Structure formats: structure tokens, C-alpha cells
Amino acid sequence: MWYISTRGMAPRVNFEGALFSGYAPDGGLFMPEELPQLGIETLRHWSTLSYPSLVKELCTLFIGPELIPRDVLNDLIDRAFRRFRHREVVHLSRLRNGLNVLELWHGATYAFKDLSLCCTAQFLQYFLEKEKKHVTVVVGTSGDTGSAAIESVQGAKNVDIIVLLPQGHCTKIQELQMTTVVRENVHVFGVEGNSDELDEPIKAVFADVAFVKKHNLMSLNSINWSRVLVQMAHHFFAYFQCAPSLDTHPLPPVEVVVPTGAAGNLAAGCIAQKMGLPIRLVVAVNRNDIIHRTVQRGDFSLSKAVEPTLASAMDIQVPYNMERIFWLLLASDSQGTRALMEEFERTQSTSLPKELHSKPSPVLSGPRLCSQVPRSCPGCRADPRDP
The missing domain is CATH 3.40.50.1100 (Rossmann fold)
Known part of the structure; x- marks a missing residue:
């Protein structure tokens, strides 16, 4: 390998x-x-x-x-x-x-x-x-x-x-x-x-x-491939525990909700999908919602500032493992991935090309989860139309 x-x-x-x-x-x-x-x-x-x-x-x-x-x-x-x-x-x-x-x-x-x-x-x-x-x-x-x-x-x-x-x-x-x-x-x-x-x-x-x-x-951050490799087991284990039967064809899908910051566990799920595991990934984020905006609108750009929440490990605006996901969705197109990531690093604001933005929808969906219960948080900026 x-x-x-x-x-x-x-x-x-x-x-x-x-x-x-x-x-x-x-x-x-x-x-x-x-x-x-x-x-x-x-x-x-x-x-x-x-x-x-x-x-x-x-x-x-x-x-x-x-x-x-x-x-x-x-x-x-x-x-x-x-x-x-x-x-x-x-x-x-x-x-x-x-x-x-x-x-x-x-x-x-x-x-x-x-x-x-x-x-x-x-x-x-x-x-x-x-x-x-x-x-x-x-x-x-x-x-x-x-x-x-x-x-x-x-x-x-x-x-x-x-x-x-x-x-x-x-x-x-x-x-x-x-x-x-x-x-x-x-x-x-x-x-x-x-x-x-x-x-x-x-x-x-x-x-x-x-x-x-x-x-x-x-480094031992989730840039390290070994981290992502072991995390793939989470998705396989969850699927086998939740699938009603493996005797049908095609195999039944299972929805897996992934709270995410740097998107390492999300990348692991995408790789498991590519290997043949029939899971649908739902991205769960807090107010630092760059992945949500990327999936919903193709808006891969930084907000003005990181917003502190109760889930501090998810208070991330640069989910570096999205680079792995883009590479997968671009069918291993290194040149396209490099151009996208270099533009993001240079401008901190990138709109995904149409051919890429259309691809995450069958693979990922992205509800935005607030760090507070919306009705008890008058300052919450979550859009009630968001799923």
C-alpha cells in the first residue's frame, strides 16, 4: 500500500x-x-x-x-x-x-x-x-x-x-x-x-x-493518516450494529451523524463509503459552521472570527481534513485539489466549482447545530430554515 x-x-x-x-x-x-x-x-x-x-x-x-x-x-x-x-x-x-x-x-x-x-x-x-x-x-x-x-x-x-x-x-x-x-x-x-x-x-x-x-x-493531529485509518473502524462498527440485515441486495443504508471540527472522523467516513460501506454522513457543527456552508452552498470560506462554544474541540474554522474529502470527490485529481486549497490559503474565501459542489450532496448533508438551545438563546443567529 x-x-x-x-x-x-x-x-x-x-x-x-x-x-x-x-x-x-x-x-x-x-x-x-x-x-x-x-x-x-x-x-x-x-x-x-x-x-x-x-x-x-x-x-x-x-x-x-x-x-x-x-x-x-x-x-x-x-x-x-x-x-x-x-x-x-x-x-x-x-x-x-x-x-x-x-x-x-x-x-x-x-x-x-x-x-x-x-x-x-x-x-x-x-x-x-x-x-x-x-x-x-x-x-x-x-x-x-x-x-x-x-x-x-x-x-x-x-x-x-x-x-x-x-x-x-x-x-x-x-x-x-x-x-x-x-x-x-x-x-x-x-x-x-x-x-x-x-x-x-x-x-x-x-x-x-x-x-x-x-x-x-x-505531528499527531488528524493530518496524520494513521489517525484517520483507525477512525474508519467507528463507521464500520456503527453500520454493523445498526443495519437491520446484511442479507438484502443492495445493503440497507444507515445514517451516521458526525460531530466535527477538523473533519478527521468525517474523512474517515467518506473513505469507508468509497470502500463500499453504505452509510450516509450527516455533518453536525456548532456556530463555527464552515463545513455546513461548504456542503449547503459551496461556501468554503472563513468567518470573521472563531466563536467560542461549549464544544471547544469543535471551535475550528479551518477543517484541514476537508482537503482529503475534496480529493476523494474530485476522483483523486491532485491538480484540482491543489488549486482549490492554495486559493483558500491565499484568500481565505473560496467558492467551490460547480462540478465539485454538486458532488457532496449524495455523500454528505450538513445540519447546523447551535451550541445553545435556540429558544433559550436570543442572540442565536441560526437560520430557522436550516435543517
């Missing part, structure tokens, strides 16, 4: 290369050169598996035994999920009228990012120990990524982690989770500005290929 940049100007790499790279050298994000297509028999077999077993099957497809032998991969994933509080790791709660909630919060920091980061950290340490190397992980956070990343690598001898925490933009619990870890390899710094403003210098650092190589830098 090879990985290429969404912008098409960087050499292709294997999984190990994508894991350690973060952003591609041309500023794009790594994606699989080809997506495996899953037949009905494979899906039926996978429907009998536990969540950890689904992660193992997906990782086998995208990593390959020549990099991590299957028995070693199984052991790494078992080790990653050892500290989760629920025996199933992920649990589906069945509510009324066909509504279900997928519980992704049984990890050490109560954030769904524990699931992907604990696996990613195991892959990372496997390669580092094998090659006797050391890396410095740089993480900018809007809330839960920082604490989950710290939890996944704290105490590791071959990893130092630097977390940049935007002061006043995370919850108190998240801030304490990051600032009270007393480990020699954990370094947390408070910075001015919000998480979007923080992403700009981090991206500039990773664009300096020589500097990154000299200091062995990498």
Missing part, C-alpha cells in the same frame, strides 16, 4: 513514511494511492467482529505485513485498547425510535481521539524501537487532541511531545489533563490565539523539510 499527497507534488511513501510525515512536503495530506473495495462477503464477515478486531482488519489492509507482521499488529492493537474502561472498547447505546449513540468515550481522557491515538502511538513506538530512533511530536490542540496525544506517549523513551495549548480556548478539564502530567518527555506550552491561528506556524514548520528532518519532527 502506497500513499500519495492530495496535492500531487510529493514522492509517494509507504505507511511508515505517512505515519512519520504529518503534512506531505508539498503541503498536502497523505492518502492511499488506491482504496480497497470490499465485497458483500467481506462485509458480512466483518459484521461478526468486535471493534478491536475491525481495527485489526482495516489496519492490515492499509499497513501490510511487510511493515508490521499480522501477529505483531494484533498485539499492538490489543495493547492499545488495554486501558479502556468498557470491555467492548466501543459500545452502541440504543435509544428510542431507531436513534442510537456510539459511545467513543471509554478511553483514558474520555475523548473519542483516545481510540485512534492509542493505536497510532503503538505503531509509532514499534517503528522507533525497531530502528532505534527518537522523534519529537508537535501537537496544536483545540481541546481533546492534546490530552489524548499526551496520554498515548507519556513516559515513552523514544518520543518527546510538545503540546501547544491555546490559552482560554479549552475547557478547564482539558487544560488540567494536559498541564498536570509530570513526565520528562511531556512539554506543554500556553500560547496566545485560537487553534486555527496556532495551526498556521505549525504548518509553516512542517513545510521546512530540512528543519523537520534535522529535528525528527512529526
